Amino acid sequence: MNVDGITTGVVLDHIQAGKSMEIYNYLHLDELDCCVAIIKNVKSTKLGRKDIIKIDAEMDLDLEVLGYLDPNITVNLVKDGKLIEKKHLKLPREVKNVIKCKNPRCVTTVEREVDHIFRLTSEEKGIYRCIYCESEAK
Amino acid sequence: MRHLIDIKDLSVEEIKGLIDTANDIIENRAAYSEVCKGKKLATLFFEPSTRTRLSFEAAMWELGGSVLGFSSADASSTSKGESVTDTVRTVGCYADIIAMRHPKEGAPLLASLSSTVPIINAGDGGHSHPTQTLTDLLTIMREKGRLDNMTVALCGDLKFGRTVHSLISAMSFYDNVKFILISPEELKVPNYIRQDVLEKKNLEWYETDNMENALGEADVLYMTRVQRERFFNEADYLRLKDSFILDTEKMKYAKPDTTILHPLPRVNEISVKVDEDPRACYFKQVENGKFIRMALIMMLLGVTK
Numbered sequence: 103m104n105v106d107g108i109t110t111g112v113v114l115d116h117i118q119a120g121k122s123m124e125i126y127n128y129l130h131l132d133e134l135d136c137c138v139a140i141i142k143n144v145k146s147t148k149l150g151r152k153d154i155i156k157i158d159a160e161m162d163l164d165l166e167v168l169g170y171l172d173p174n175i176t177v178n179l180v181k182d183g184k185l186i187e188k189k190h191l192k193l194p195r196e197v198k199n200v201i202k203c204k205n206p207r208c209v210t211t212v213e214r215e216v217d218h219i220f221r222l223t224s225e226e227k228g229i230y231r232c233i234y235c236e237s238e239a240k
Numbered sequence: 241m242r243h244l245i246d247i248k249d250l251s252v253e254e255i256k257g258l259i260d261t262a263n264d265i266i267e268n269r270a271a272y273s274e275v276c277k278g279k280k281l282a283t284l285f286f287e288p289s290t291r292t293r294l295s296f297e298a299a300m301w302e303l304g305g306s307v308l309g310f311s312s313a314d315a316s317s318t319s320k321g322e323s324v325t326d327t328v329r330t331v332g333c334y335a336d337i338i339a340m341r342h343p344k345e346g347a348p349l350l351a352s353l354s355s356t357v358p359i360i361n362a363g364d365g366g367h368s369h370p371t372q373t374l375t376d377l378l379t380i381m382r383e384k385g386r387l388d389n390m391t392v393a394l395c396g397d398l399k400f401g402r403t404v405h406s407l408i409s410a411m412s413f414y415d416n417v418k419f420i421l422i423s424p425e426e427l428k429v430p431n432y433i434r435q436d437v438l439e440k441k442n443l444e445w446y447e448t449d450n451m452e453n454a455l456g457e458a459d460v461l462y463m464t465r466v467q468r469e470r471f472f473n474e475a476d477y478l479r480l481k482d483s484f485i486l487d488t489e490k491m492k493y494a495k496p497d498t499t500i501l502h503p504l505p506r507v508n509e510i511s512v513k514v515d516e517d518p519r520a521c522y523f524k525q526v527e528n529g530k531f532i533r534m535a536l537i538m539m540l541l542g543v544t545k
C-alpha cells in the first residue's frame with residue numbers, strides 16, 4: 103500500500119477503475135481545502151486496474167454511501183505516516199437521500215421534502231429498490 | 241399499528257385468517273352487522289375508482305360503521321397543493337381507518353409512515369392493489385376449496401397488469417401451483433416476476449400465445465384486459481386482441497370445472513355470452529371483494545365478532 107505524500111488522512115483503495123470521479127463527487131471532496139489526489143488506472147493484482155483517492159486530512163466519511171457506491175473499496179486510515187486502520191465495506195441495508203428515484207410515476211416526484219430511501223433487496227445481485235414504488239435503482 | 245400496503249405484508253397464516261373470517265361473514269352476516277359500530281372509514285380517492293370505493297364503503301356499512309371521504313383529486317385539498325402526509329394526518333383526526341387510492345406509486349406507503357390510523361392501499365398507480373389480490377384468493381378458495389395443487393392460467397396483458405403480478409406472487413406460496421402465462425409476445429410477464437418469483441422459487445410454468453391449448457389444463461383462468469394504448473400501432477392491436485378474447489367457442493376447450501376470473505371492469509375480452517356459463521365467477525368475485533374487505537377492516541381495527 104503506497105501512502106506516500108500522506109502523513110495523516112484517508113486512502114480509498116481498490117476503487118473500481120473509472121469510478122473515482124463519481125466517488126469524488128458523491129463525497130463532496132471538491133469542498134475540501136486539503137490536498138486530494140485521484141490516481142486512475144493503477145495496476146492491481148486483485149482488480150487488474152483500480153483507482154485510488156488520497157485525502158490529506160482526517161475526515162468522517164459516510165461509509166454507507168461509499169459501500170453503496172462500491173463495496174469493494176478498502177478505506178485506509180493513516181496517522182503520522184502509519185496505517186492505523188483498514189476498513190472493508192459492505193453493501194448498506196438502506197441508503198437515504200443518496201440517490202433519487204427515477205420513476206416518473208413514483209410519489210417521491212410530487213411529495214415535498216420526502217426522503218428518497220432505497221433498500222437492498224438482493225444481496226447477491228446488489229439490487230436496491232425504492233421503498234415507495236419498488237423501482238430498481240439504476 | 242398494522243397497515244396493508246402490499247400483499248407481501250401479509251403472511252400465509254394471516255391470509256388464511258382473512259379468508260376464514262370472510263367465509264364466516266358470508267355464512268353469518270347478521271353476526272357482523274354491528275362489529276364496527278361507531279367506527280369511521282375514510283375513503284381517500286385521489287383518483288376516481290368507483291368500483292373499489294363502493295366496495296370499501298359497502299364493506300364498512302355492513303359492519304355497522306360509517307364512511308366519509310372524497311373521490312377525486314379535484315374535490316380534495318391536493319388541488320390546493322397539500323401533501324399526502326398532511327392529508328392523512330388531518331383525516332386521521334376524524335377517521336379510524338383510511339382506504340387510499342392514489343395515482344402515484346408508493347403514496348399509501350408514504351402515508352402509512354406518518355399516519356395515526358391504519359392505511360389500506362386501495363391501488364397506487366400501476367404498482368400494487370392488495371385488496372384485489374385478497375379478493376382473487378378468496379374467490380379461488382371458495383370455488384376450488386383450496387389454494388394449492390392447481391394450474392392457474394393467466395391471460396392477456398401480463399406485462400402491465402399489476403393484479404397478475406400480485407396473484408402470481410401470492411399463489412407462489414402454496415404447494416404445487418403451476419402457472420400458464422398466455423399473452424402476445426409484446427405483453428409477456430416482466431423479468432422481475434420471471435426471475436424473482438417463477439425461477440427463484442423453481443415453480444412449474446410455461447408461456448404460450450395459444451389460449452385453446454392452455455384452457456384444457458387450467459383449473460383457474462384469470463383474464464385481463466389487453467389495452468389498445470399498450471401497442472405501438474393499431475394494426476398490431478387488432479391482429480392480437482381477438483386471440484385473447486374468451487368466448488363460448490373457446491370455453492369448449494376448458495375443463496368442466498375451470499373457474500373463470502377477471503378483476504373487472506372488462507371491455508370485450510370476455511364475451512357477454514360467457515356470463516351465463518356456470519364457470520364464469522367474475523361477478524361472484526366482485527361480491528367476494530366486499531367480504532374480504534370487511535374481514536380486512538376488522539383485522540386492522542382489531543375488532544372481532
Ligand SMILES: [Zn+2]
Binds near residue numbers: 208210232233235
Ligand atoms: Zn420510487
